[in-house]
Amino acid sequence: MGKKKISDAVIRRLPKYYRYLGDLLENGINRVSSNDLSKMTGFTASQIRQDLNNFGGFGQQGYGYDAMNLREEINKILGLNQKFRVVIVGAGNIGQAVANYAGFYEEGFEVLALFDKNPKLIGLRIRDIEIKDLDDLPGYLDDNEIDMGVICTPKAVSQDVADILTSHGIKAIWNFAPTDIKVDDDVAIEHVRMNESLYTLAYYYKQKNDTEE
Amino acid sequence: MGKKKISDAVIRRLPKYYRYLGDLLENGINRVSSNDLSKMTGFTASQIRQDLNNFGGFGQQGYGYDAMNLREEINKILGLNQKFRVVIVGAGNIGQAVANYAGFYEEGFEVLALFDKNPKLIGLRIRDIEIKDLDDLPGYLDDNEIDMGVICTPKAVSQDVADILTSHGIKAIWNFAPTDIKVDDDVAIEHVRMNESLYTLAYYYKQKNDTEE
DNA sequence: TAGATTGTTAATCGATTAACAATC
DNA sequence: TAGATTGTTAATCGATTAACAATC
Numbered sequence: 001m002g003k004k005k006i007s008d009a010v011i012r013r014l015p016k017y018y019r020y021l022g023d024l025l026e027n028g029i030n031r032v033s034s035n036d037l038s039k040m041t042g043f044t045a046s047q048i049r050q051d052l053n054n055f056g057g058f059g060q061q062g063y064g065y066d067a068m069n070l071r072e073e074i075n076k077i078l079g080l081n082q083k084f085r086v087v088i089v090g091a092g093n094i095g096q097a098v099a100n101y102a103g104f105y106e107e108g109f110e111v112l113a114l115f116d117k118n119p120k121l122i123g124l125r126i127r128d129i130e131i132k133d134l135d136d137l138p139g140y141l142d143d144n145e146i147d148m149g150v151i152c153t154p155k156a157v158s159q160d161v162a163d164i165l166t167s168h169g170i171k172a173i174w175n176f177a178p179t180d181i182k183v184d185d186d187v188a189i190e191h192v193r194m195n196e197s198l199y200t201l202a203y204y205y206k207q208k209n210d211t212e213e
Numbered sequence: 214m215g216k217k218k219i220s221d222a223v224i225r226r227l228p229k230y231y232r233y234l235g236d237l238l239e240n241g242i243n244r245v246s247s248n249d250l251s252k253m254t255g256f257t258a259s260q261i262r263q264d265l266n267n268f269g270g271f272g273q274q275g276y277g278y279d280a281m282n283l284r285e286e287i288n289k290i291l292g293l294n295q296k297f298r299v300v301i302v303g304a305g306n307i308g309q310a311v312a313n314y315a316g317f318y319e320e321g322f323e324v325l326a327l328f329d330k331n332p333k334l335i336g337l338r339i340r341d342i343e344i345k346d347l348d349d350l351p352g353y354l355d356d357n358e359i360d361m362g363v364i365c366t367p368k369a370v371s372q373d374v375a376d377i378l379t380s381h382g383i384k385a386i387w388n389f390a391p392t393d394i395k396v397d398d399d400v401a402i403e404h405v406r407m408n409e410s411l412y413t414l415a416y417y418y419k420q421k422n423d424t425e426e
Numbered sequence: 427t428a429g430a431t432t433g434t435t436a437a438t439c440g441a442t443t444a445a446c447a448a449t450c
Numbered sequence: 451t452a453g454a455t456t457g458t459t460a461a462t463c464g465a466t467t468a469a470c471a472a473t474c
Contacts, residue, residue: 206292
């Protein structure tokens with residue numbers, strides 16, 4: 001409604017707070033100041049307070065933040081307090097990596113099926129999840145309530161897969177294919193840009209080694 | 214030297230230009246304007262011209278840019294015009310995915326060895342690259358000239374692995390473990406933040422579905 | 427209470443966009 | 451040449467940082 005738009009930069013810092021708060025709790029630490037978080041995350045204390053105050057006053061003057069409470073608040077802000085029913089399309093190394101990743105399940109992301117068109121893979125099970133024939137994807141989406149699709153296919157077919165997913169009601173797409181995918185405005189999409197990351201690394205490597213100022 | 218510092222945001226856009234220029238060339242298109250690139254990338258034409266002019270005047274008034282030339286210039290800027298000798302530490306799904314990814318080789322990244330501590334994996338070959346015992350990593354690094362290490366281990370050991378890599382002269386680390394890693398200032402490091410990406414997706418999914426304003 | 431630390435406003439900084447002269 | 455489009459400066463916008471009153 002009248003809420004001011006939160007910038008993307010803020011949202012992308014929240015997972016980092018969330019992770020460090022989890023680390024603190026694992027170590028039995030329950031009290032944390034913006035200054036503590038600053039040391040951990042590398043963001044300024046001022047920025048951290050600004051970020052959090054976009055969503056509410058979670059701290060207490062003179063004390064700081066309760067780590068568990070703050071973590072739960074961020075959990076809610078990010079929408080991690082719901083279950084996500086997930087299908088993975090493309091059951092190669094990356095698809096399998098996602099299916100196998102335990103941290104995924106801990107936050108409520110439940111992988112229900114993988115799809116591939118490789119006959120050698122169809123029928124196999126990853127973590128007890130069956131790899132199904134890609135041709136069965138539309139029917140599967142019609143018969144099951146799925147929230148999120150993970151695209152782990154080669155780039156040549158990633159847009160087609162996205163089209164199948166969205167035309168069958170999927171509103172969240174996590175894309176590992178090295179390409180941009182176009183979706184309607186009501187679909188959330190995130191790209192894991194491995195190539196971009198690698199090339200950026202190459203650049204900074206070069207900076208540090210070529211031009212030892 | 215006296216060069217003005219290029220902002221990180223600029224660097225992270227370069228790979229996208231690079232990719233779209235490649236697409237154009239594949240389609241036999243050799244001339245491109247900042248306006249064309251704007252339509253493809255979603256960045257403004259003005260921003261694209263600004264970005265490129267940080268590095269030189271690659272265009273021609275009234276004409277635009279020569280796609281092949283511009284692509285080569287970006288290749289050089291990013292430091293992709295050199296070979297990278299790479300080791301992958303952690304030969305699970307992600308490590309194997311990286312080793313198998315063809316786009317990696319096309320840009321001059323050559324994977325020479327994988328390392329793991331799982332006896333079931335040691336001795337296997339991925340793309341004809343042997344998986345070696347993690348214990349042999351320090352010796353291997355001493356005996357071979359390696360530029361880059363890719364960390365695909367669980368987070369509990371990622372810092373230790375990074376320490377081994379850097380203490381044996383590695384100056385570039387590509388980290389897939391879901392944690393921050395500390396390295397000296399002369400080491401370039403890039404994190405592929407899959408968790409952050411996923412949680413951000415959860416947030417935007419929630420925005421689009423909860424608050425149909 | 428005194429000390430600590432938040433929440434929040436104001437100041438600064440940097441990045442993006444707009445505009446247009448230069449020029450192919 | 452006329453038209454197109456860059457390179458580049460100036461204007462705008464937004465994000466970060468600094469500062470401090472509020473208050474636990």
